[in-house]
Amino acid sequence: MTKLETQAIFYPNYAGSKAYRIPSMITSSKGTIIVGIDARIVDQRDNPNKIETAIRRSNDNGKTWDLIRRIVAFAGEGLDGAAAIDTALLEDEVTGTIFMILCHTPGGIGLRTSETGIGFDSKGRRKLFDKDGTLYLLSEDGKVFDSTEKITNYTVDAQGYVYEDSKPSGNIYYKKGIDPNETLLEGRTSFLQMIQSKDDGFTWSEPSELNPFVKEEWMRFIGSGPGRGLQLKHGEKAGRLVFPIYFSNEEGHLSCACIYSDDHGVTWKRGESPNDERELDGKVLSAKEISDVKQYLTESQVIELPNGDLQYYMRNHYGLQRTAVTKSTDGGETWDDVTFDMTLLDPICQSSVVLYPDQGDGKVRVLFSNPANENKRTKGTVRLSEDGGVTWPYKKVIEDGYFDYSCLTILQNGEIGVVYEHIYDDSDLNNMDIRFGTFTLDWLKS
Numbered sequence: 001m002t003k004l005e006t007q008a009i010f011y012p013n014y015a016g017s018k019a020y021r022i023p024s025m026i027t028s029s030k031g032t033i034i035v036g037i038d039a040r041i042v043d044q045r046d047n048p049n050k051i052e053t054a055i056r057r058s059n060d061n062g063k064t065w066d067l068i069r070r071i072v073a074f075a076g077e078g079l080d081g082a083a084a085i086d087t088a089l090l091e092d093e094v095t096g097t098i099f100m101i102l103c104h105t106p107g108g109i110g111l112r113t114s115e116t117g118i119g120f121d122s123k124g125r126r127k128l129f130d131k132d133g134t135l136y137l138l139s140e141d142g143k144v145f146d147s148t149e150k151i152t153n154y155t156v157d158a159q160g161y162v163y164e165d166s167k168p169s170g171n172i173y174y175k176k177g178i179d180p181n182e183t184l185l186e187g188r189t190s191f192l193q194m195i196q197s198k199d200d201g202f203t204w205s206e207p208s209e210l211n212p213f214v215k216e217e218w219m220r221f222i223g224s225g226p227g228r229g230l231q232l233k234h235g236e237k238a239g240r241l242v243f244p245i246y247f248s249n250e251e252g253h254l255s256c257a258c259i260y261s262d263d264h265g266v267t268w269k270r271g272e273s274p275n276d277e278r279e280l281d282g283k284v285l286s287a288k289e290i291s292d293v294k295q296y297l298t299e300s301q302v303i304e305l306p307n308g309d310l311q312y313y314m315r316n317h318y319g320l321q322r323t324a325v326t327k328s329t330d331g332g333e334t335w336d337d338v339t340f341d342m343t344l345l346d347p348i349c350q351s352s353v354v355l356y357p358d359q360g361d362g363k364v365r366v367l368f369s370n371p372a373n374e375n376k377r378t379k380g381t382v383r384l385s386e387d388g389g390v391t392w393p394y395k396k397v398i399e400d401g402y403f404d405y406s407c408l409t410i411l412q413n414g415e416i417g418v419v420y421e422h423i424y425d426d427s428d429l430n431n432m433d434i435r436f437g438t439f440t441l442d443w444l445k446s
Contacts (some may be wrong), residue, residue, distance in 0.1 A: 004398040006398075008433040008435050009035065009419070009434055010023075010037055010056070010068075010433070012430055015039075015067075017040060018041060019043065019430045019432060020037050020038060020054075021421060022226055022405055023227075023434050024037075024407055025228065025408070025409045025419050026089040026098070026228055027410060028201065029091060029093050031412035032059055032201060033057065033061070034055055034056075035057075036054070037053075037087070038053065038054075039053070039068075042079065044430045046085070047083035048080070048081075048105070048175070050076060050077055050078055050081025050082070050083070051081070051085045052070050053071050053084040053195075057202070061412065061417075062417055072104075072195060072204075072207060074160065075107075075173045076173060076174050076178075080107045080175040080178055081107055081175075082107045082174070085102065085105070087100050087224060087226055088225045088227055088228055090229035090231060090243065091231070094264065096200075097196050097197070097198055098197045100197075101224045101229075102194075103191070103193070103223035103224060104190070104207065105189075105190050106173045108176055109189070111223070113188070114188070114190040115188045116220050118212060118215045119186065119191055119215075120212050124209075125138055125145075126209075127186070129185055130183060131182070131183075134146075136152065136154070138156055138172075142157060142158075162183050169183040172184055176188070190220065190223065191209060192214060192223065193208065193210060194207065195207050213269065214270040215270075219247045219250075220248045220249070221248040222245060222248075223245065223246060224243060225243065225244040225299060225300055227301050227352050228301065228352075228354075229243035230302065230304060232304050233304060234307065237262075238308075241260060241261040242260045242331070242332050243260075244301055246300060249287060249289070254298045255276075255297050256298060256299070256312075257272065257332075258328075260333075271331075271332045271335075272333065272335065273286075274312065274335040274338050275297055275338075278338055279337070280318075293317045297316050298316065300312060300314040302332070305355070305364060305388055308329070309329055311353075312326045312328065312335065314326070315350055316340075316348070320342075322340040324340055325338070325341050344368065344372075344383075345373060346372075349404065351368060351369060352369045353367065355367075356441070364389075365386050365441070369381065369383075369420070371404065377404050378402055378403060380398050380420055381396065381397050382408075382416075394444050396444050398420075398439075399420065403421070405420065405421050416441070416444075417437070418438075419436045420434070421435075
């Protein structure tokens, strides 16, 4: 094999969606490849936009794929619709549960327009607001209380539709001002949500909310890596579930961190950001206070080394056009100094990294994919390190042209799978395929 053979598994207008973006991917313990995706129903752009979460699965190492499944969607239409965007996947190999995290935003809200806040009170009730900004609280059974704990004549159903004395009165997820019957809306912020599957990705739960666990009131945006998380296998933190995320502070400036669960996904905590106590250009930073674009650490992915250390790879805006890297010795709770890997060229884009299974020869193999170009998102490249990411002696360009977000996985047969965004017409980002291909270590080293 001289050139990587790929197939488009999502493409424009497939299954009624104008465009698809942001692939996530894992191989389950049963050998099933699961790819998560944004179904961007009317246009490829980020939120604000009607975006639904979907998946496809393969049971034969990526040769064939089952039909698309739409698994998370919110009310609203077109560019005014609510979003379920940017997924990441992991499997708890102890319980067999597969987890996906994603970012939900109401209509009209995206990364830059998210307001501060968790969106819930101390009892976990969703905060709702009327046109005057008066606070209401939504319980899990759909009842709505005012701020004095008095029950109101409002109710909200499972799809977010509001009723006042049984009269339709808008939807809490709608963009503000588009419904003449509007009464109550959820907070105009970002919500980190989680769904789970107990049958190898075939069916999925309704979303549960992670903001009460991992978001602070001073944060505006919060979202996944995106791509994949992992379950730790070594040391005293073995069994811990870890997902990379990123978020913005009150002024909208971005930092990353990892969230983790030590009880198989029941509860979650957020570790420190690598920006917390980071020394950069003579300043000691904190995620809450950063104020310069050069300080940003954003979309990120993490691996666990055989000694139990986490190695964290981060998109950044420092200006070196290289991927930032740091390590944690406590399972993602705190981080060492941030450095830049001068081999990993980066036009400021998401990347993917996975650890290849131990072959018993003492080599720690790490695979890394991204657009390896300082100036633009082209020259999609997969690299191989055999010393835990210290050096990268092997690489192959798998896509000369446009190559955007990507995700790697190790298949049950030992091959490596890659899924990535590819545009075949540079004049329109709606003309984007999500392509999947496989290769071997021997091919990468040839």
